Amino acid sequence: MFSIFNSKKFLASKLGEFTDIHNHILPGIDDGAKTPEDSLQLLTYFKELGITELICTPHTISDYYPNNPETIIDAKQRLEAFLVEKNQNDFKIRASSEYMMDSSFADLIEAKNILPLKDNYVLVEMSYLQPPINLREILFKLGNAGFIPVLAHPERYAFYHKTMDVYTELGAICKFQLNALSISGYYGPGIEKVALQLLNDGKYEFLGTDTHHMRHIEGLKKVKLSGKYELALDRIISNTNTTFSS
Template sequence: MKNLFSFNFFHRANLLPDYSFLGTDIHSHILPGIDDGAQTLTESFQLLNGLSELGFERFYATPHVIADRYPNTPETIQSALKKITDVISNRGDTFHVEAAAEYLIDESFEHLLDGKGIMTLPGKRVLIEMPFVAPSPNMEEYIFKLQVNGLHPVMAHPERYNYWQNETEEWKRVVKLGCELQVNLLSLFGYYGKGARNRAFDLINKGWVSFLATDIHNVQQLSVLKAGLKDRSVAKLLSEHEFFNNRL
């Protein structure tokens, strides 16, 4: 798929000028103190200000929902979001922050499948992830049940699941089931290793990736995203494909 923004985004020097061609970051851990992302309001705004300088204008905070580690609920998420939006209102910042969540697909996810209490991205999209040690055994069933309830699953960072590192057919099946894929920008720049970078390139080249996102957790990752703007191979890759962040 050709990138609609390639005429001004693919710079004459074959570099990314910024991330304004995406504009919207659909996966981030910027809410203070409720998961392994920003721990304080100060850190939240370090991330928001840094990403804004890199071209992002709209943010969806997606804190982890993991029953035995980060048992977040709509109430805890909205409470943390309000701390940010209150400051934005007082300061008059131009960027916009909303909240959804990133749900681990495990046995504890079952009680959420009726759609009640699920925090969604626009279009009733639900950001989901699998464990990093092994695939979720009932993942296809969960995808189907989400759809039955009028929700649309988006799989977070498929390139990072090493157990499917050579399983192209697995991701092809997931896409055919109606699950959109979201690749991390950090993966494209080698932050999670060469394997994740190669898989990210492959999934994008196959046309299976609907969204790019930062999945940002800490200030150190801002420097990786900034340095990545000089990666010519990534610039070329992204100029040749279309992503739907700004359509949300």
């Protein structure tokens, strides 16, 4: 028997004027796009998906990508100049960062040397191996400094998968951002299962693509979602646009 809850729709058909708040398309400063040409290739396919407004979030990781507002803004300006040169005028690009909650992050908070996504929202991540031992202290410190933490892809932290109640606890002190590819099995069935559970439970506030390269773009084109989760996804897409559109 046919059921709307068993039918599936392509995620791409729902994005429309979606504002992507998590991507790595700024050239040459992390593990995303390497050159402005790479950035433009990604942007061209983003446009096909209906995405022309992006908040770029290169990694800030002290030991690997020691970015700061100056390096990030410089990369943004280089990309914008390249787009002007190529007569690519359809994109609205803003700059922020995805901040690793490592040993140096507390110093950035103290100095307020942070580029928010918009207003006082700050995108943060943690290691996929284990959480920081002072995770809650870091999140509270960020909040006490006047920022709102947005935890990138909580579904990808496999060390929490057997203690799902932790997500309820963390959700009380930060916002959750879903990676679009997580609901497709791209990162594995375990992550997909947790992502769908968190989506169904209403834990997510925002959606991002976390695009680094063309494999991610190709994956995004293939993402399908069953009708069971459609309203939950609509809610976080709408909330992302309302909160972060320029």
